Structures are given as C-alpha cells and as structure tokens.
Amino acid sequence: MINIVLFGKPGAGKGTQAEFLKEKYNLTHLSTGDIFRFNMKNNTPLGVEAKSYIDRGDLVPDELTTNMLIAEVEKHQDTDGFLFDGYPRTLSQSEALDRFLATKNQEITATIALEADDEILVKRLLERGKTSGRIDDQDEEKIRNRYQEYNEKTAPLINYYKDQQKFHAVNGIGTITEITERLSNVIENL
Template identity: 40%
Template structure:
C-alpha cells in the first residue's frame, strides 16, 4: 500500500502514520525525519540541505524530491509506504507522480486529516509546553498553518479529482480516528 497522509500541523499525522505503518506493516517516511537523518549523518544530501537550513532558507524542491526518491528506493519501502510531510506543493506532486510512474507504481490513497484552527493552535501550544519546542510560538504556529492553507491544502483537490482522497476528522480519540482511517482505506482499496 502506498499512502500519503496530509493535514495541517498539529492534526495528528505523525501519530496516525505510525499506527497505520504498524497496521499495514509498511514504513512511515517523514521528510522531516529524512532531513534530520541525512544532516546528522552528514550524507551528501544532508550537507546540501544544511547549506540552506543554516541560512534560514527552505530546502529547494529539487533537493527534497531527491531525498524522497532515494528513500522510496530503499528495500523496506518495496512493498509500500506512508509519506508524511510530502508533497507540500504542486511541483512536488508532479515530482512524486514522475517518481512513481518511473517505478511502475501509483498512490493507493491519500488520507486527509482535518481539524479547526483553534483546536490545532491549542494542540501545538500543548506540544510546545510538553516538548519544550522553541519553534512552536503562537506566531510561528499561525504562520505554518497559513502556509499549509495556502500551499498544501489545495493539493487535496488534485487527489479528490483522482478519486483517492479519504477525508477524516482529526478530532477525537486517537484509536477511534485510526479505526475510521483503516475502515475508509479498506473499503476504498479492496
């Protein structure tokens, strides 16, 4: 199974991706984790990413695409995966489509988690307190939610048109949300 999990920051993508990975026995591939891994291990891709992040710049799509393509080619991803944090814009959708076409693969589904902005702001505030994350200020959270709404949320329409989007309410009990996702995926794919 090849899945995307999408939604604004704080909606529970990482939590649900981990549960889905366990359920379907496929790896979760987080672009944030990949960047951190490559930077920590000082790989060629990691050093290139660092040259941007050290200047406070976003890593260009071409480099992000290369890191994703490299990861999708690894052995543990041969039977499927869940992408978390990618694609984030229309250019990355095109790049992912090309990667999959070249491999003779296709997306099975896109899980879109959603929650009201107020709920997301409160969740992120709590996460900042628990994890001590300095980047989770109310202003920074609001900016990231705005960027998601402007750049990433419109991508959901692409996947809706393709008939592979699964809309899920991201508010409620974690296990109930997981059950709703699995039920929706199993009915869509089987």
C-alpha cells in the same frame, strides 16, 4: 503495493497515526519532518539548508525535498508500500512523486487528510513544543505562518487528488483509537 499520502496541517496527528498505520498495513513510513530533523541534528548539508527554512516556519523548497524523499524511497525496494507523511506538500511535489512512482510501475493509492480546527491545532503544537524541544512548535506566530503556507501551497492538492478520485477527508478530532479506526475504514475500503 499500497502507497498512502497522509496529510493535514501541522499538529493534526499525522505522525501519531502513521505509527499505527505502518504496523497495521506493513508500510514503510517516510516522514519528511523526521528525515529533516535527523539531517539537522547531524548537521548534514541537507540538514543545514533545511534548518534555515524550517526555523523561519517556511516550507523547504520542492526540489530539495523531492530529491531527499526519492533517496529514501530507493532505500526500501522490498516494502509492501509507503506511507508518505509530510510529502507531497505542493502541486509540484505531487506531480514529481507521480512521475517518480510511474518509473517504478507504482502510483499513489489514496491520500487521506486529517482535518481539524486551527485553534485546536495551535494549542496542540504549543503543548508539544513544551516537551519536544522543537523550536517551530514553541512560537505561535511561526505555527500560524506554517498554516498560511499550508493553505497557500498544500490545500490545492485536495483538488489534484480529488480529480484522480484518490482524496479522502477524515475527522482528526477524537481519541487516537477513534481516529485510527476512521483511517482504517478508508484504507480497507479502497
């Protein structure tokens, strides 16, 4: 079984690349963003609570996010592996995911970070916000707040996974095909 964590700042292309990778490697794609949006659209208790954080540009608390993700993993017992997109985002979430996977005799195979310049990403998100209807992509201040959250809470995961020799950085600038090839090279050389 292969379990990949795909991470990078908002707008780095995680969702786009996840679509290609899940098909190519027969992985179950778990996007916390998609899961939150589904729950918010359907006004579930999780969705209402998550929306209050997301609308401010803040990360959803670790415990809420972790419990939601574990419930999704449990729904896919017969998968060849998982592609985690948007999770983990904090050291606490990484440790919780490792503990949970250990109960299933599994582990994270690799983490792959899509790296790109903030200014390029801000432009991408503002463009996406024009067509997606996503409030968090329509306000530059909220976008920059999300980057600050990322730098404070998510960037420390780099060392966590480097210590496990599971961290791989990939240039997230280029055509979709070029970036997919870079990601595939990492996965196929694990």
